[in-house]
Amino acid sequence: MKALSLRADYAWDVLAGDKTVEYRSWSTKYRGDLLICATAQKIPETIPGHAIVVVRVKDVKKLGDRQYAWLLDHVRAIEPFPVKGRQRLFNVDDSLIKYHPEVDDENHPSHADAEAFANQYLVPLMY
Incomplete structure (x- = not known):
């Protein structure tokens, strides 16, 4: 999958659904799924x-x-995994990505589902 590195706080805003536009000094013809790192x-x-x-x-x-x-x-939540970021778009092996369909913005996750996901997968890794 194509991937893009963002500052950790901006990546977090994307996960939260608060950041829906990413400003860049360069364009891409790529459209489709993008892994945010x-x-x-x-x-x-x-x-x-x-x-x-x-x-x-x-x-x-x-x-x-x-x-x-x-x-x-x-926006689709995944189990976080370590990635060495790069500039521009780069590729990450699809087999590393584990989705959680209950935390998918198109399925309108409940607050309880989102909180359970965060407590299990995100909070233990927070800096």
Whole structure:
């Protein structure tokens, strides 16, 4: 799967559904599923150096000279796993990605399901 590294706090915002646009100085023709990986920078209450969520790149809009808005949707929680991030888009083996369908924004997870997922998979890895 194609992957993109973001600062750990921004990756966390994507997982929470609060960040639906990623601004980049470069465009891509890629559309489809994208694994979001948190960079190794240690930011409190995040999971640095891990892949944490899969989203879909719905579209990329040109905003200006070297300014692009990547529109993200369809947030899907995964079991976090360590990833060494890279610049630009990079590939990660699909077999490493374990989805949790009960925590998928299109299935409208309950607060209890989201909290159970967080307590089991996210909280133990938080910095």
